Amino acid sequence: MKQMARVLTLVLTILVLAGAAFAAPAKKTGASEEMKQYLDDLRKNPGDKALREKIIKTGAKSAPAVPEEAERNMARGTAFAQKASDNAGYQKAIAEFEAATNAAPWLGLAYYNLGVVQEKSGLFSEAIQSLKYYLLAVPDAKNARDVKNKIYALEADAEAVQAGLSAPAPEPVPPTAGAGKQLGLAAKPTLEIEPDKQLRIIKMPQDKKTKMPNFEGNWYFKENIRSEDVTIHAFEITKSSNGDLTIVPPKRAADSVAAVNIFEIAEKTLKLQMKWKMKSVVGYWKTETYVLRINDDGSKLSGSHNQQSVGGRNIDMDRTLFRQ
16 A cells, blocks of 8 residues: 555646646746737836836847738828828827837837927927937937937927927027138037938849849749648739840739839749828838749749838848749
8 A cells, every 4th residue: 555655746846847848938028028018017007117118128139020000000190291291290290100110119210209209299208208218219310310310409409498488499690800711610410300201112124134034924822821821822924025124013912013123033032012101001111122033943932021111110031932
């Protein structure tokens, strides 16, 4: 009996340890789950600066995808800001950009544009905070110096408002005899809503287009969506009556329209960029850029696929396209 009891005790111990070992992974929270928890907490308290800064820093490391909700807010905010002629117009833009910073708190461009319209609306202290968030989200920003100078200028405006002044422009100082050449103050740094990026259009030389008939056809790739492989049409390459190769963009949403900005073929390498716009969303844009190399038998195109869109989304993916 004692031996049987010891055996049962040993078996129970092993089962308990095994159960703990299998249960342990369920307690771990990955980065995405951690971010989801942060976002839930921020929705309950959007004014929590410490939490927002934590999300910005976490997002800068993991570069999460920008949700469609934030993309929409960015497009609408940009449209309202560009049309605004009074404070009411800027308030509409502010509401959209604030919504974008809550939907995607790591998105630096949302804070940047929010700061710009807040300044135009006279909300100097709020603009300062937004621009500081921008620098935290994009520490290596090319315009960091300009943004810092703008923050310093806004601090002076905010101090003037607190003192009950309207921060008037300084009067020119009259020249003093014998003082030599007078130095004038440089204009206060200005920031504007980041415009839609101008994309250069490159036309393929006639002879190179006609030498690659093996690029013709409909090209597709596989995308894993909700644990299921879905076949997506990337583009079609056709040959015109004069022998030129042309790109036919795929059909996406009903109100989406694509234009081909770049189409190059050099030997076995294809470079293509399509720019999408939506008729129902003013200011929205998205680019898809492919740099692909065709294999020896002409059955596959392999290389990179980059997607960028309004709001700062920038995703690089490896793609293998096949012909159907």
